[in-house]
Amino acid sequence: MRRISLILSAFLLFVLPAASSPAGAEDAIGVAMDDFSYTDTSAEPANQTAAHERRLSAFMAALRRDISADGRYRPVPSAQDGAAFKVIGGIQKTSTLVQWAKVAVIDVGAKKLVMDKLYTFRGDNDESWERAEIFVSREVMAALATPAPVALAVFDFELEDTTAASAGTSAASDASYLAEVTTSVREALGQSGRYRIVDAGGEAVKARALRDCGGCEAAIAQKLGADQSLIGVVRRVSRTEYTLGFQVRDARTGAVLSRGDSGLRMGADYSWKRGAVRLVSDKLIGSQ
Numbered sequence: 093m094r095r096i097s098l099i100l101s102a103f104l105l106f107v108l109p110a111a112s113s114p115a116g117a118e119d120a121i122g123v124a125m126d127d128f129s130y131t132d133t134s135a136e137p138a139n140q141t142a143a144h145e146r147r148l149s150a151f152m153a154a155l156r157r158d159i160s161a162d163g164r165y166r167p168v169p170s171a172q173d174g175a176a177f178k179v180i181g182g183i184q185k186t187s188t189l190v191q192w193a194k195v196a197v198i199d200v201g202a203k204k205l206v207m208d209k210l211y212t213f214r215g216d217n218d219e220s221w222e223r224a225e226i227f228v229s230r231e232v233m234a235a236l237a238t239p240a241p242v243a244l245a246v247f248d249f250e251l252e253d254t255t256a257a258s259a260g261t262s263a264a265s266d267a268s269y270l271a272e273v274t275t276s277v278r279e280a281l282g283q284s285g286r287y288r289i290v291d292a293g294g295e296a297v298k299a300r301a302l303r304d305c306g307g308c309e310a311a312i313a314q315k316l317g318a319d320q321s322l323i324g325v326v327r328r329v330s331r332t333e334y335t336l337g338f339q340v341r342d343a344r345t346g347a348v349l350s351r352g353d354s355g356l357r358m359g360a361d362y363s364w365k366r367g368a369v370r371l372v373s374d375k376l377i378g379s380q
Contacts, residue, residue: 120166124175127152129182147221158229171200189214197235202288207235242320245292245313249273249324250303269361273368280369284377290318307346314343326364336371350376
């Protein structure tokens with residue numbers, strides 16, 4: 093299985109960065125699929141190379157036929173020829189009755205695996221290969237139907253300090269805790285699989301308070317190539333009380349798509365991160 097895993101890693105590193113965007117003129121989604129690799133490590137005395145080549149060829153033909161039969165998809169030669177997805181894999185025979193199949197489906201535009209699974213199937217005859225193809229085909233089709241992640245520009249969280257002693261607080265400490273909040277929220281959203289986080293750094297963004305700019309963050313997010321924008325605010329009520337809020341806009345129209353507010357929470361500044369992750373998990377990720 094190590095050999096198959098190396099094939100997947102090499103593809104992600106060297107092929108995907110050069111891939112072009114899917115052709116917009118086609119309604120059907122382009123899917124590229126190379127022939128799977130095959131390795132026999134069973135050490136059986138009989139030479140079964142010809143039989144394995146025939147069965148693998150039939151397996152790939154059936155898999156391509158199953159995907160092409162769905163009108164939502166169209167086969168394309170490669171990731172450079174307008175493929176939105178790339179299907180790659182390999183099969184390894186480890187003993188007389190046991191074979192393993194490693195299959196991955198890659199979102200070419202997002203450069204992200206949407207499926208990466210290892211299967212085992214018993215037998216090495218035409219019937220067992222046909223059963224394996226039917227199962228793998230069903231799994232691949234399910235992965236292709238998974239919605240593509242939304243490109244989300246998550247801007248740095250901002251602090252709104254309403255405490256009477258705000259002038260005496262440590263700006264460096266506040267900045268450190270706010271950075272932890274932003275990083276943790278980006279990680280939570282990215283790990284959800286629903287979002288592809290777009291880098292929203294830059295001095296032009298940091299120089300203004302986005303919470304008071306009337307939705308200007310949407311236009312900035314669009315220039316960054318994002319579908320949506322997210323801004324967040326930590327409001328410090330006292331040294332041990334705070335509230336959290338966020339707002340998501342459509343980058344093209346500026347329309348507010350989602351917002352959330354934590355209500356009053358207890359805790360010092362080191363607890364902001366935990367509260368922010370809980371808020372977006374409950375109000376944004378969990379609500380979809």
